[in-house]
Amino acid sequence: MALDQSEAPAVRERLDELLLRWQELRQEGRSVAAADLCTDCPELETLLEEQIKAFAEVESILGIQTQEADGVKDESVINRTTLPPEGADATQVTGVSFHGMPSVPGYEIISVLGRGGMGVVYQARQVALNRMVALKMILSGGHASQQRLQRFRTEATAVARLQHPSVVQIHDIGELDGQPYYSMEFVAGGSLDQQLAKALMPPRQAAQLLMQIAQAMHHAHQNGIVHRDLKPANILLTGSKDSAPKIADFGVAKLLDEDGPSLSGEPMGTPSYMAPEQALGRKQDQGPAIDVYALGAILYEMLTGRPPFRGESTLDTLEQVCSREPVAPSQLQPGCPRDLETICLKCLRKEPGRRYPSAQELAFDLQRFLQDQPIEARPTPPWERVLKWMKRKPAVAVSLLLSAAAIIALLVVWIVFTAQLSRERDLARAAQGRAESKELEADSARKDAEAEKSTAEHERDLARKERERAEAMLERSLQLVEVVVRQIGDSKSRTFDDPVPGAILYHLAGQFVRSAEDEYAKAKRANSSGSGLSAADQLRLAEQYALQAVELLKRAQTAGYFRPVNNRRLVDTANEFAFLRIAHGEDFADARSAFEELATQVRKGSASSQ
């Protein structure tokens, strides 16, 4: 059975409706009891009674008058308010009008042993057999409804079915003034809850005791009876050395083989020991499994000293039963054996199908534990505990899941972002490397350019110096030529045939031709290296040398000195020179015509000399 957490609020809502109905009926002046309103949901009867009582008490204190008919009050309130204190007069309980204990034929009433939801139990002596018995009589006597009387009789009949050493045995059933009673085995050792109030039970002793109770309950189940109110207070102890248990109080038991209402309209169990399906009032689920649950709750209390669930109010306890998981016994009592804890928690599973299938199976597992054999129950796996926790606290679980999802999403985003960032950083680093490399290259190129520039400047400087030197040399050469020419001119008048002046002029012209050739060669080198300005300068020098050489040759020729071979060389040189100047786009027509004329003269001179 899957339990829905919303059913606990549903119980509250149902209770609210019942109380509302009670108000309405009271407004109409009708007497109503909680039992009458809870015919469909007997498990709520106790809670409703408590609320009606609370309602009546507050109204009573405030002095609020209801429209309820005079003298007619809620039966449940009467039941509560007329209960005498422990050991007081029981007249109101049985409806018998006498002071002291009731008088039951054949029995001598000794004392009140206790009271349940439906009856009061006396310690009595069965006179005929001179034995001690427990005598149970119905509560509230004359006020008891026929339905209650029938239930009381049926309870006695049901318990009489059970013949088991661990079930309290019924001796006799009778009636007194129309009120039923029955006598049963008197158990002198008190109840288990009294025992537990003194001290915790050692685990092995607890297992032994519960095994006997489980076997007895299996017997009851085999006979079609579900107890529905198993709790330490309903387990009596014989008080002997072995302290054997006796199950008592079948007042709220259910006969599985009969239709109709349960054996009692009284509260269906005790909240702290009530199975979830019992707390939710699921009649169809109220089988032996709820007794198995209660057995687990009893074991839990024997091991830890407290029931698995105990709230501030009945409703609070019921809500805990339906929605919370019990604290592991070992957390409350560290010495609790793990196997016994596992057995206990298996009984306390919320889903009946996950408990032991029968009380007998529970008894077998307890026996295995006692014999130090492996038990069949397995601890709840961690994943199931997580699932249960999620079902109990869906809001928190959803929040945690969302948070986890958000964290994972953030992690993924962070990882992706980091990877992307890293990739971009690598790219940037590579780009930076490339930029630096280019910068280095540029720097290198700049340095090369600067070096080239420096070299060029140096070369230009050298060229300038060379030109200056050459110009100076030319200047000196020209001055020397002027001197030589003047001297030749002076000597010409002496003898024209003297070949010396012509040879000197010719020699000088040869010097000028060589100088022109040198400058020309420099101009060619400067031209090939791209230094146009330098080449032009060189050419100008070469031109001047060449013109001067031509002039000297003219004069040498005039002086009668003529060497055809050398003239040929000069003509070639002049031609090359002229072509070169033309290649530079300059008009040297005069020089060219001068050379052509010279070449003509040379050719003429050569021809005449030949």
Add this chain to the structure above:
Amino acid sequence: MDAVLSPTAQLQGCLDRLRLGEATARDELVRHACKTLERLTRKLLKNYPGVHRWAQTDDVLQNALIRLLAALQDVQPATVRDFYALSSLQIRRELLDLARHYFGPRGMGANHASRLGGESRQDPLAQVPERAASATEVLWCELQEQIGTLPDEDREIVNLLYYQELPQAEAAALLNISLRTLQRRWQTIILKLHRHLGGKLPE
């Protein structure tokens, strides 16, 4: 026509006239509150004979009416609900003062010689009702104080149903809610008050 008007309608008429400055309207309002307070006081004195021996209904009434008149001079409630709230407050204060005066541990009732000893001490049966009444009286006082601490919505329902003793149907109509809603809220309030008194209820 007035005879067929509901008490609520009559009160609303008085309040309207009071706003217009009609002096007699205030007297009518006080008379209305007087009736309510008289009922409550008689009930209190009847339920708690320990007080009855010290105070008469008329004494209690007079004090409460003086309080109410003073309050009406300061505040002019616009609606019947406002008037009920105002008069209920005065009534609760008067009843509480009364109860504290006679019920409290230092009150006259608790410390009178008849409770401390003397002849009555010789008769145990004679003491039982006195003790029981005392416990209930204390609870009654606590309830009155708890009512004062309720949320406004809850206290208004208590005012109407308890102090003003309106029928549930009339109170529901005045609050403009269904009868079932009123009853549901009333039972919630009662159970809440009971929880406040947890463990103090008389056996």
